[in-house]
Amino acid sequence: MSAPMRLQRRDALVELANRMKSAQRVAQDLTVQNRELNRLHSRALVRILDDLREQALDVDDDLARALEGVRDRLRLVYPDPLATFWGRLNLGHILARDLAEARNNLIDAANEFTRADLSTVDLARADLAWIRWDHHTRWPTREWAERILRASVEHPPGSGVFTVLPEEDHDSAELTVMS
Known part of the structure; x- marks a missing residue:
C-alpha cells in the first residue's frame, strides 16, 4: 500500500x-x-x-x-x-x-513513514501523531517539513528516526509510545 x-x-x-x-x-x-x-x-x-x-x-x-x-x-x-x-x-x-x-x-x-513520499498529500486534516519519519521522508512543502520537525522527537536519540508527538505534547521531552 x-x-x-x-x-x-x-x-x-x-x-x-x-x-x-x-x-x-x-x-x-x-x-x-x-x-x-x-x-x-x-x-x-x-x-x-x-x-x-x-x-x-x-x-x-x-x-x-x-x-x-x-x-x-x-x-x-x-x-x-x-x-x-x-x-x-x-x-x-x-x-x-x-x-x-x-x-x-x-x-x-x-505509523511507519520513513523514506515515504508524502509530497502530494494534503496534510491539513491528517492526524500525524505518532508517525515515524526520517530525513528521506518527503513533505508537501518546506513549511510542512519544518512544522513536522518542530513537532517531533528523535527516537531513539541519534537514530535519525523521528516520532511526531501529539499537538498538546510538542514541548514534552519524553516520548510515550502508543500501545
Whole structure:
C-alpha cells in the first residue's frame, strides 16, 4: 500500500489494532478450565476475528488474509486441543501471541513513514501523531517539513528516526509510545 493511501487509511488501521486487543483478551481466556465456557470463548473469538477480517477488507487485503489465517488456526484446532487444560492453555497463548504480533505489525504499518513520499498529500486534516519519519521522508512543502520537525522527537536519540508527538505534547521531552 502506498504511503499516501496508508496515511488516508491510518485511522482504520489504528482502530483495527485496538479491536485486536479485545480478541487477544478472549484468546487468553481460553485457559479457563470450564469446557463449556471455553467453547463460548472460542466461538466469541471466531466472531471477533470474522468481524476484524471484514473490517480489514476495507483497509488492506494482506491484513484480511492474515486475520483469516489466525481465525482458521482456531477453527482447525478446535475442539480437540480444548479437551485438556494444557491444550487450552497452549491454544490460548498461541492465539494471544499471534494476535499481539499482528496488532504490533498493524500499528507499525500505520505509523511507519520513513523514506515515504508524502509530497502530494494534503496534510491539513491528517492526524500525524505518532508517525515515524526520517530525513528521506518527503513533505508537501518546506513549511510542512519544518512544522513536522518542530513537532517531533528523535527516537531513539541519534537514530535519525523521528516520532511526531501529539499537538498538546510538542514541548514534552519524553516520548510515550502508543500501545
